[in-house]
Amino acid sequence: MKHANWIRLILSGFCLLAGCARPTETVPAPTAEPIESPAVETVAVTASVKGVNSWPDNDKTVTQYELTIQDDETDIQNWKAVLSVPDGTELQQNWNTEIEKADGTWILTPEDYNRAISAGEPLKDVGWIASCDTNETITLLSLELNGEEVSFQKEQKSTPAPAGAEPSPAAVVPIGSLHVANGKLCNEAGEPVQLRGVSTHGLAWFPEYVNRDAFLTLRDDWNANTIRLALYTAESGGYCTGGNQQELLDLIDKGVTYAEELGMYVIIDWHILSDKNPSMHQGEAVAFFTEVSKKYKDKTHVLYEICNEPQESPFLSVIKPYAEDIVQVIRRNDKDAVILVGTNTWCQDIDEVIGNELSDDNVMYTVHFYAGTHKDALRNKLRKALDANVPVYISECSIVEASGNGAADYESAEEWLKLINEYGLSYNAWSLCNKNETSALLKPSCNKLSGWSEADLSETGIWFRNAFRKS
Numbered sequence: 001m002k003h004a005n006w007i008r009l010i011l012s013g014f015c016l017l018a019g020c021a022r023p024t025e026t027v028p029a030p031t032a033e034p035i036e037s038p039a040v041e042t043v044a045v046t047a048s049v050k051g052v053n054s055w056p057d058n059d060k061t062v063t064q065y066e067l068t069i070q071d072d073e074t075d076i077q078n079w080k081a082v083l084s085v086p087d088g089t090e091l092q093q094n095w096n097t098e099i100e101k102a103d104g105t106w107i108l109t110p111e112d113y114n115r116a117i118s119a120g121e122p123l124k125d126v127g128w129i130a131s132c133d134t135n136e137t138i139t140l141l142s143l144e145l146n147g148e149e150v151s152f153q154k155e156q157k158s159t160p161a162p163a164g165a166e167p168s169p170a171a172v173v174p175i176g177s178l179h180v181a182n183g184k185l186c187n188e189a190g191e192p193v194q195l196r197g198v199s200t201h202g203l204a205w206f207p208e209y210v211n212r213d214a215f216l217t218l219r220d221d222w223n224a225n226t227i228r229l230a231l232y233t234a235e236s237g238g239y240c241t242g243g244n245q246q247e248l249l250d251l252i253d254k255g256v257t258y259a260e261e262l263g264m265y266v267i268i269d270w271h272i273l274s275d276k277n278p279s280m281h282q283g284e285a286v287a288f289f290t291e292v293s294k295k296y297k298d299k300t301h302v303l304y305e306i307c308n309e310p311q312e313s314p315f316l317s318v319i320k321p322y323a324e325d326i327v328q329v330i331r332r333n334d335k336d337a338v339i340l341v342g343t344n345t346w347c348q349d350i351d352e353v354i355g356n357e358l359s360d361d362n363v364m365y366t367v368h369f370y371a372g373t374h375k376d377a378l379r380n381k382l383r384k385a386l387d388a389n390v391p392v393y394i395s396e397c398s399i400v401e402a403s404g405n406g407a408a409d410y411e412s413a414e415e416w417l418k419l420i421n422e423y424g425l426s427y428n429a430w431s432l433c434n435k436n437e438t439s440a441l442l443k444p445s446c447n448k449l450s451g452w453s454e455a456d457l458s459e460t461g462i463w464f465r466n467a468f469r470k471s
Helices: 004-017 212-220 244-263 276-293 315-330 376-387 410-422 459-469
Strands: 043-055 060-071 079-083 090-095 099-101 105-109 127-130 138-146 179-181 182-187 194-204 226-232 265-271 302-305 339-341 363-370 392-398 427-432
Touching: 004 090, 043 079, 043 138, 060 079, 060 138, 090 099, 138 363, 194 459, 212 244, 212 315, 226 244, 244 265, 244 276, 265 376, 276 302, 276 315, 302 392, 339 392, 363 376, 376 410, 410 459
Parallel strands: 194 226, 194 427, 226 265, 265 302, 302 339, 339 363, 363 392, 392 427
Antiparallel strands: 043 060, 060 127, 079 105, 079 138, 090 127, 099 105, 179 182
């Protein structure tokens, strides 16, 4: 390197003799020595803490986090992650990890079953939910693998997704826009289609299940193509009884967006229950459906359910006049969306609709069954309506009793599934949550919000997942 400047002068002389243009840059001072760049060390470990979902809760922000760790070169026999935690953060729940709280930090260690991670494989399904009264987030401070602190890349290395594993954002809904023809739900080509999926529980009570990864799990693992968003109207936190309407509308918007991105249909469910008569909150219903139909008028994957389970409300004198008004409200904005109308006695009196259908062509009428309670009597009423060409959608069902509890009645459930498939009926299972009741699709002990294994599912969840997979 000491003779670099002499070499430049000699080369310049040759260049002048050859007629080259004289270089204009200044020759560096002979004392200037280039600095050798240090070799770049490749870090084989990648790790991150990411917030994958968040929602407001009074004056706090609740966030769902996940931890990922991967060592591309060495098998991991044990791991420990230290997190930096903002003041005022409260842990609500966690899964697949033990969390020890220290001053300003949390220490995450594995369960016995996820202590070891093979080289090149990621740590999966480790996460927690925390609330905080500021906008600060939890970050990964340090990482120990096999008893030694290691350096890591803070961003997970990207790997190509397997072909067909993930649609691009704003994917086209796989069977296009829907309409009703000859008593059946049909696609754009006029071919009958079957929607199958799950219903959330009350959005105000289980908002955390409205997340993209949950919908993705239902689509890819369960073979579901529809999500029903249950917006209670009159219960605690209900839309018409003191619930935070903007937060509930935001949850609906998230659900509509995630469904669109994943090529799934979504039902916006005005979930009357204890209010019994749909006209009790008709003014609020008019305002609500005016707003959402205007917002989603161009979204072909959105269906509207305008009264969940009327009671003591005969179809002809109560439900039909209400439905005619609300359908008209929706049609001012959305001319083509399929609209679901409930029937009396918790959506069991489907036979009352025969000969009394609304004039709108894109309306269907709902039946709800709980196999442990509803058997041949309701199945016979449903057959009668179907044979009379009444368009029917089973927007809520389960294999247990109508209370949402009790034992699964597999014999009755199989009879219902046989009827569903015979007529190609669309149906949604109740309900996506870990509530301590047998109709919940997840076990009460399951704190995961997506990526559920069979061990995480209740008997009801296992049965419906198997039913969807066979479709």
